[in-house]
Amino acid sequence: MQTPKATDFKLDITADLNKWRAFVAIGELGSLTRAALFLDSNQSLLSRQLNALERECGSRLFNRTGRGVELSEVGERLFPQVKALLEGAEQLEVEIRGEVREPTGRVTVGSLPSIAHPLVGRLFSDLRERHPAVKLKILEGSSGQVEEWLSDARVDIAILYRYSSTLSEHEQALATVDSFLIGAKGDRLTLRPELPFSQLDGLPFVLPSVPNGLRTALDAFARQERISLTPVIEADSLPLQKLLVAQERLYTVLPLHAVWTEMAEGRLQASKITSPPMQRIVAMAMAKSKGPPRAVSAVASRIIDIVADMAQKGMWHSGPAL
Structure with a gap:
């Protein structure tokens, strides 16, 4: 009987997936600053990680430009393979954590203070009771800041005021x-x-x-x-x-x-x-999400229900009325 052998995986440069996650974020966003915001990191740390990764690869992965960075020829060749590697790792995490049964992970919500103050406490309580594996991160800021966070995918969900009934395809009117x-x-x-x-x-x-x-x-x-x-x-x-x-x-x-x-x-x-x-309309906008999709959907669903309940109490009117 032949003795079974373990598969011999030789991993060195690819052993640390977090470095390659940073590589993909920089490649997609074209900026160390934007990538640092997306990854909840800081630009100097990300720059050091990128320099270390390029030393390990023995080749420049990005070309620096006046507007940011762009993938080098080597980076262009590696990018689709690295992204496929990370997508496979993410799917494995989903299956290990059983996310097909229960939403889990951190969801970042950006909001104006006037909306966040009556909403967040109720949202936290509801999620703790219904989806205890979902963790919230709340960012409060001006309308311009929330728009920027949404554009940079620093938040998964943004709650904003709109002064027109015309909303983008990624936005939903919650109340007037x-x-x-x-x-x-x-x-x-x-x-x-x-x-x-x-x-x-x-x-x-x-x-x-x-x-x-x-x-x-x-x-x-x-x-x-x-x-x-x-x-x-x-x-x-x-x-x-x-x-x-x-x-x-x-x-x-x-x-x-x-x-x-x-x-x-x-x-x-x-x-x-x-x-x-x-x-004005209270609108919910969805970013090109960095968070776990089922968890983001669970939080968005609770926000919709809570806003509807608050409308019944007289805080605002349900749906758009402009």
Whole structure:
């Protein structure tokens, strides 16, 4: 009887798949900076890894250009083989972890603070109960930052405001929110349930600085209505905006859900802006995901359900209405 023999795999340069994962990310994104963001690493570490990999291969894998990097001739030949190797390794991990039965892995969600604050706590609780193997990473930022994270695939899911009913094919409308003039406790103007946009003329505002989606929309409405809407102070921080309204008796413009807690506690007041109304869509955008697909789908599904439930409580309206 012939003695069985083990397969003799000779692995050296390909033994560390993380280095080759970095190689693929740099090759696809064409930039060390973008690849570092995608991999949650830093540019200097990635540069050292790339230099070490090129030394091991004995050949330059990328050519440096004024705009970033591009695959060299050797890199071009290796790229499809390396990508196939990583895809095979990823599939093996899926099968080992049993992801076909239960979603697992980390999902990164990028959101504006005004949406994240009422949403994230509920999302975390729901996922811990329904999908305990799914881990969340939350990034908060301005609309421009969230757009950049989405473009760089630094997030798997982005929650954004849109001021038009026309969305891209990768976006889904979750809800429509009205805009409210926010004032301090006892303020006579915001005691009214509604007020026309023209009443904002000349008020002492605290508003986010340009560029900002809300600020752009407000400025456009002000020009259309021929009124003056100039902030006495600019602040991009949502908590700071609310603090200045409450303490300094300034005004700002926010959706109702952004001041839900302060309204319930009687610290702030809100009057719905009408004539014309200022509405925006809460949209969910999906990146070319770096996260585990089943886990990303599970998180997206929970976000949709939670937003619908919040609509029933009066935070916003279900679906698009612009």
